[in-house]
Amino acid sequence: MMHAAITLRLDADNPWPGLESYCEDAQGFFYGRVHECEKLFKKVLDAPVTVLFGRSGLGKTSLLHAGLFPLLRNENYLPIYVRFDLKAGTASLSRQLHEAVRTAIHTEAPDAPLPQDDESLWEYLHRADLELWSTRNYLLTPVIVLDQFEELFTLGDGIPGQVDAFKYDLADLAENRIPAGLAARIRNDPTEARRFDLRSHNCKLLVSLREDFLPHLEDWCRFIPALGRSRMRLLPLSTEEAFDAVYKPAEHLMTPGLARQVIGIIAGAGLHSGADSLPEDVEVPADVEPTLLSLVCRELNEERKRLGKSAFDEQLVEEHGRSTIPNYYTSCVSGMRPEVAEFIENQLITKTGFRDFEAVEDTVPSRLTHEELDQLIDSRLVRLAEYHGTQRIELIHDVLTGTVRDHRDRREAEEDRRRAEEAKEREKQALAAAAEQERQALAQAAKLREAELNRERLAERDRRLESEKAAARRLKRLLAALAIACVVAVGCAGWALRERADAQTSSREALIDRLYADSQLMLGELSTQGSHDVKLMQMLLAAQAIPSTLPARKYELLTTLNKERDLVKLIDLPTSTKSVAFNRDGSRLVSGGEDKTVRVWGVDGRLIAQMVHDDKVSSVAFSPDGSRVVSGGEDKTVRVWGVDGRLIAQMVHGDKVSSVAFSPDGTRIASAGKDSTVRVWNALTHLQVGSPLIHAGAVNSVAFSPDGTRIATAGNERLIRLYSTETNRLIGYLPGHEAAINTLVFHPDNRHLASSSSDGTIRLWDVGWQRMVGHDDDVWAGFFDDGRRIGSGSRDRTVRWWSPASGRPIGEPLTIDDADIQYLFPVDENRLLSFGSDDDARLWDARTRTPLGEPLRIPGNPRILTADTSVTRIVAQLEPREAQVYGAAKMQPVGNRIVPTEDIWTMTLSDDGRILATGGVYGTVELWDTDTGARLGSSMNDGGGAVSSIAFDDEGSMLAVGYEDYTLRLWRTDTSALAGRPMNLDDAVTTAVAFSPDGRTLASGGDDGGVRLWNVRDQSRLGAPVRVHFGSVTNVEFSPDGTKLLSASDDNTLRIWPVLPANPELLCDKLTHFMTRDQWKKTVSSEIQYRNVCDLPESEYAG
Incomplete structure (x- = not known):
């Protein structure tokens, strides 16, 4: 296990760490990430598992150490930093995690009991008597931070067994599942359960990784859904944030103008493009990579100290600000043996350019001397990291890999050129020797050929004499008559026997079940037959076509159609193709x-x-x-x-x-x-x-x-x-x-x-139907103008309009220059609604960006604010168990205050604003008249846990309610009675819900980033969940015609996608041919009559 190896100490004369990450002690020098720190801190507090992702070089590790960890400690959380050693022969990943937790608790809570060697981490953290008291006598909650998690998908390829085993242990922690071994012990001895608090969740998890590996993390989400529920994307610094990062820790060293000049070099001049300057037509990115910024600042500061300057000046910045990284690497290896650069370029990055490690004991003295290693460490090019007691050498940051790879490629190209010249010279010499040998061989061959011709002349004479004798013998032969034996097959076995009856009903139903099951296993890439989409579609269509006495099955068909919704046509060929x-x-x-x-x-x-x-x-x-x-x-x-x-x-x-x-x-x-x-x-x-x-x-x-x-x-x-x-x-x-x-x-x-x-x-x-990206924070969205436009609002204080047909923005984003605004939403094409940090709400003219009337001043600190579709009513939660309705026209209270029987956990207005539904912390849903504040009907509670989301249907006769026990229920508003059975969401909490315009379909969005469709009539699920977002879904909405579904997420994106009917023809449309009769016999059954379900050509492949 690799501990946090951040050793550079910062002070007033050295305020930037360069390529190293900021350590926790350096929080006083860490600027530019205030919003990100607060957002990540809130996500960690709100969710048991959080995923932080972003590009390499954006400072994820610094954000954790210098930003998040101090905030956690202030609230009596214990951050436990872990980076795994993924080399073969090291301790298992679960053991490394176990050791990290043990070490941290021993350090921060010395009187607490420690985990035993034979005790799983889940068992330790669920001990019934476990309490972790700090040295300051505060109760601590562990937060396990797994940094650089992408290495499980790169370096982890070398130890796949360990990675797979760790996935199960991580799933137990993340999903709070009882480990299989413990469950077996409890079954054998029920008293064993008394040792544990099985329902507690005594720790939090944070996973940090590069965003280009999110698709790989998605594969884990099918097994660990919690990895998809709460996510935060780290973006580059804006120019203003970059200014804070440069200037605030060094106000005594530079002027604001010089700080902006440094930022301009990085943001617009060459470290991104690789050139000394950029012409005016080149677009300048509006963001800055923190690692590049820190490196340039550190190198400029080192140059300042070498020149004996007390502060930065324009000459220093202009002459030394560019080409920092290439020069930095060159200066580190210059004057050293060529073998040193070869070691760095061959051993410390992989062939494809990812950072790698090498053990010190395998390197010194066989490849590097102790003095050379010390020199590289002193220059901050490499660092030593401890892996479970073994010291390893690594590049100090991923941002160096591009430069190292370029040097390696140039060196290898030069070596290739030299080898090619040597090979060419050897080839020239070999050709000359071969020519002489060939000349000698030809002369010898001429002599041999002459002798061979003489032998052939004698042999030809002998063959002619023998041929004449053979001809005479053939004339004496007589042709023999051939006897023809005719065998006539007699008798009839009985013509036109009746076609055998179909297999027994039970056998046919079993066959249909097998075809459905095999197709879904193939779809999930879990089949022993491999994954073959054409075959699985054909199997599914065959299952649909075989006569059955049971009702038609829609789940498997809809699951396949939704998973392949972006696929228009699938053409399978026996070979791969090329193009010109x-x-x-x-x-x-x-x-x-x-x-x-x-x-x-x-x-x-x-x-x-x-x-x-x-x-x-x-x-x-x-x-x-x-x-x-x-x-x-x-x-x-x-x-x-x-x-x-x-x-x-x-x-x-x-x-x-x-x-x-x-x-x-x-x-x-x-x-x-x-x-x-x-x-x-x-x-x-x-x-x-x-x-x-x-x-x-x-x-x-x-x-x-x-x-x-x-x-x-x-x-x-x-x-x-x-x-x-x-x-x-x-x-x-x-x-x-x-x-x-x-x-x-x-x-x-x-x-x-x-x-x-x-x-x-x-x-x-x-x-x-791809994601719509344009916001920088949590997003809410809806259809406008009868479905002709999509409007979205966000915490980034912008409103955007989008085309539902193309998913592209319409016009420029709308924003209002008011620092107090926290949320901005579209009401219609003419009005915007804002909620502010000063606890007010107000309407704005979308064209002039000026206020419409007076703001709504809300007393206290409202946790929840909601409004109806046309913003005629606004409701604010004033106290945990108290809410007030306001009229948007005059921004004044309407009716009496609403006082539910439980603390309010969520609330929603009907489309016309006449009825308010509140959901409580213990699962109680109540309806209220917004004109008077009076309760309507009886309260609704079926023991489902805290209410997470509520939606009215268009007629207001039905409520869809999501609960934190991973269920979704329907209630009738006229009788307050439960309608049908609960719908199970498979370990996901419903965070958004919506009815289709005809009221027949229900859409629910979850904290796992998935969207699920349900049949309102019988509460059956219409296909498997569709994962469309990286973060929690914030709202869902059907288009007015019900053919499209819009979803928004706190991953800062929107997604619009088609709502597909359970129609086999849609699957047929994706194919170019149907299986042959022989394939039917092998795949379906030789006892069931062949059916070309799609009326397509019968062939094994397309074409």
């Missing part, structure tokens, strides 16, 4: 191949130009105007050419380039490589724009959408990623392929995307 590129008008063709050559052709076959790479050419593309060609090769370069063959520019990608593409407007080039990155380049200046898009495997294909707003990438990860070109953020992903994806192509309609894979399939996807 034309220019836009089809008059020219560009090709590249293994001969290292790019060729431009006319469609008449005429060669127009040819250009040469240093290695095989893997990808080519024309610019939109046809004047340029971009090519990528295995020589690790991206090259731009004129169509006349002139080289315009050459960019270094970092590893073999597998795919290149021009943006539709010709201003950007994207390149994908085997180094697990996609890089975006300015097509005019040929400088890199922004940071590389990091993937978890080699990237084989990249494509721009026709409107230029999205980049699609795919490769060995077996999933497609979609990025926003405006922000370079991940906005969605499409899993489904079962092997590496080779090519991606957008359809001109901008909505469909085709992918081909080594799994032998081509898939056509509908990418029109």
Whole structure:
């Protein structure tokens, strides 16, 4: 287990740690993350399990140590930091976690009992008598922090057994499940349960990882749903936050103007692009990476001290601010043996560029001397980290891996060139020797051939004589008559026997169950038959078509349709496919191949130009105007050419380039490589724009959408990623392929995307229903203008309008310059509603951004505020068991105060604002007349736990109520009676709920990021949960026609997706053929008559 190895001590003369993380003691120097600290702190307090994610280099570890941990300690929480050692031969991951908890408790609560070696962590934390008292005599609650969790998906590949075992132990802690071993002991001896408080949750978990590994975490969420319920995304610093991080710890060292100049260097000049300066046409990112900022500040400060300056000045910043990271690395290894750089570049990063470790005992003195290691540590290039008693060497931060990899690639390229020259010389010598040997061999062969000809002449004479004798013997032979034996088959076995009756009803039903079960196992990639989407769809359709006496089954069909909702067409082929590129008008063709050559052709076959790479050419593309060609090769370069063959520019990608593409407007080039990155380049200046898009495997294909707003990438990860070109953020992903994806192509309609894979399939996807990204905090959203627009509001104090058809923003975001506003929501196209930190609410003119009337001054500190659809009524919770209705027109109280029988946990107004529903902490739901404050009918309670969400149907006759016991119930408002049976949500709490316009379907959103659909009539689930968000769902709403569902989340995104009926034809539409009769016999049954369910061609593969 790796302890927090943050050793740099900060002081007034050294206020930045550079590439090291801030330690907890350095909280006085940690600025720029106030909002993030408070938000993460609140999430940790509110949820048993929290996930923090963000790009590498954004300071997640610093946020934990210097931001979160002090806040936790102030509230008597005990942060326990853990980073696992994932090398083979180390202690198990569960044992490492056990040891970390033991050490922390022994240090902070010395009088507390410690976990025994044979006692699981779950058992220890659920001891009935466990109390952890600090040295200051406060009761402590542990918060276990698992940092750099992505290493379980990278370095963990080397110890898959350990990772799988740990997943079970983590699930027990996260889900508060009784471990299987303990459950067995309790069954054998019920008195064993007295030792434990089985329902307590005496600790909290926080998992921190890089956001490019979120798809891998999603696989764990199926087993540990809590990992999807409460999440927070860490973003780069804004320029104002960056200013705080630079200036506030060093006001005595620089002026505000110099601080902004430093930020300008990082945000706009070259550390992102790799150049000394950027032309005016290059977009400057509006955010700053904290790690780069800290490194530049530290290096500038070191230069200040070397020059003997008492403070920063403009000359210092201007002369030394650029090229900090490359210079930093070069200065660290310069003057040292070449083997030192080779060790760093080969052992401390993986082949694909991820940070790796090496044990000190395996390195010193065999590869490095003690003096060399000390020098690297002193220069802050590497650090020692303790792994379960063993010291390991690692780069001090991920941000260095790009520079180290570039140095390695240049060194290897030079070595390759040298080896190639040596090989060429050896080949030349070998050819000369071979030519002499061949000359001698030819002379010898001529002599031998002459002797062979003489022997052949004698042999030919002998063959002629023997042939004449054989002919004479054949003439004496007589032809023998052949006897023909005819055997006539007689007798009839009985013609046209009746077709055998179908199998017994029980056998047929068992067969249908097997087909349904096997199809769902394949869908979940759990089948021993492997995962094959065409086969599972055909099996599901066969099960639907076989006659049955039982009611039609919708669950499996809807589950499959929802999981494959983005899939339009699935084409399975016996082999993988390749492609070539034309220019836009089809008059020219560009090709590249293994001969290292790019060729431009006319469609008449005429060669127009040819250009040469240093290695095989893997990808080519024309610019939109046809004047340029971009090519990528295995020589690790991206090259731009004129169509006349002139080289315009050459960019270094970092590893073999597998795919290149021009943006539709010709201003950007994207390149994908085997180094697990996609890089975006300015097509005019040929400088890199922004940071590389990091993937978890080699990237084989990249494509721009026709409107230029999205980049699609795919490769060995077996999933497609979609990025926003405006922000370079991940906005969605499409899993489904079962092997590496080779090519991606957008359809001109901008909505469909085709992918081909080594799994032998081509898939056509509908990418029109992807996440809508634009807010920076929790989001609420709804349909407006009869479903023609979507409006969203957020804690980021902005309102946005979106197109339901494309999912793209309409116009610019609306915001109001008022620091007191905490939430801003759209009411209609003319009005906005805000809730403020000063406990007031007010309406605004959306066009002029000016207040409409007086604000609503709410006494106290309301925990819950709600309003009806048209904002005629606003309700505020004034006390735990007290609420007040206000009229929005005059912002004055209406009726008496509402006093429920329990503390209010949630409340909702009917659409017309006439009725208020309150939900209590112990599960009681009550209805109230908002005009008078009087209760309507009887209270409703079925023992479901605290109420988490409430929704009215359109007629106001039915209530849907979510409870924290993971159930959802329906109540009749006229009788206060329960309608039907409770609906079970599988360990998810309902955080949002909505009825469809016809009242027949119910949608619920959960704290696991999933959305579930239910049949209101019989409370049956309409398919499996659909995971559409990374965080808790904040609201759901059907479109007015009921065909679409909108969901919003505290992962700062919206999602709109189709509500699909249980129609087998929708599944047929995704296929190009149906199984053959032989396949039917093998897959379905030889006893059931073949049925072509989809009326498609019968074949084993498409085509």
